[in-house]
Amino acid sequence: MPRSVVPVNLADKLARFSELWSQKRVAVLNDYEVKVAKLKGEFVWHTHEDTDELFLVISGRLRIQLRDAEVVLEPGELFVVPRGVEHCPVADEETSILLFEPTGTLNTGDTGGPMTKPAEVLD
Amino acid sequence: MPRSVVPVNLADKLARFSELWSQKRVAVLNDYEVKVAKLKGEFVWHTHEDTDELFLVISGRLRIQLRDAEVVLEPGELFVVPRGVEHCPVADEETSILLFEPTGTLNTGDTGGPMTKPAEVLD
Numbered sequence: 001m002p003r004s005v006v007p008v009n010l011a012d013k014l015a016r017f018s019e020l021w022s023q024k025r026v027a028v029l030n031d032y033e034v035k036v037a038k039l040k041g042e043f044v045w046h047t048h049e050d051t052d053e054l055f056l057v058i059s060g061r062l063r064i065q066l067r068d069a070e071v072v073l074e075p076g077e078l079f080v081v082p083r084g085v086e087h088c089p090v091a092d093e094e095t096s097i098l099l100f101e102p103t104g105t106l107n108t109g110d111t112g113g114p115m116t117k118p119a120e121v122l123d
Numbered sequence: 124m125p126r127s128v129v130p131v132n133l134a135d136k137l138a139r140f141s142e143l144w145s146q147k148r149v150a151v152l153n154d155y156e157v158k159v160a161k162l163k164g165e166f167v168w169h170t171h172e173d174t175d176e177l178f179l180v181i182s183g184r185l186r187i188q189l190r191d192a193e194v195v196l197e198p199g200e201l202f203v204v205p206r207g208v209e210h211c212p213v214a215d216e217e218t219s220i221l222l223f224e225p226t227g228t229l230n231t232g233d234t235g236g237p238m239t240k241p242a243e244v245l246d
Contacts (some may be wrong), residue, residue: 002191003192005202007201008200008201028175029224030174030225032223034201051153052151052152053152054150070125071127072130076181077131077132078131079130080150080152083153100157
């Protein structure tokens with residue numbers, strides 16, 4: 001039997017924390033990170049000037065407000081916010097998401113403020 | 124009411140084709156692609172010398188054989204094959220996956236051969 005390598009189980013990772021709006025890194029691909037987070041309520045309007053940002057909903061429901069539009073994501077749905085596009089995520093119920101973006105991308109982009117929090121590593 | 128933007132629904136995308144071992148691009152993030160594919164049977168041993176490769180299982184079950192180990196992925200589990208590591212995916216049942224890797228990464232890496240197929244765009 002070959003040695004068995006344990007994959008990343010997203011549900012297991014999500015079960016290990018309850019904190020909201022706190023990104024947890026679960027994998028690295030080149031100079032990109034795969035992160036998970038739990039969201040509830042409204043975040044802050046912000047922009048990532050240098051990168052696109054991918055949201056994939058695992059459970060719950062995420063609304064991504066754009067200045068001229070809105071996208072609603074159910075589980076199994078993803079959306080890429082293009083670089084330079086101001087957006088504000090809102091979760092009316094507790095929602096778990098997967099994020100994919102370059103390593104070091106800050107959650108609040110260019111806005112900063114008290115919600116700013118670097119991703120934590122969840123091994 | 125703001126204009127509504129339609130997200131990418133992975134199940135809808137997967138319902139649109141039945142071809143095996145044919146990657147379909149469903150989103151772009153910077154110079155990376157999000158792709159889906161349906162797999163059944165054993166692929167070919169190959170290596171991506173220049174990039175890591177992310178596999179996330181959506182349905183079914185994927186075994187990624189490495190030369191000295193094996194990783195088994197159930198739905199909701201992901202694994203990143205590091206660059207330079209030879210691997211061979213095997214799906215004992217039909218399996219749907221999401222892939223994340225740099226744009227233009229070929230499915231057969233450095234091996235080539237009849238299974239080589241550039242990703243198609245599935246808008």
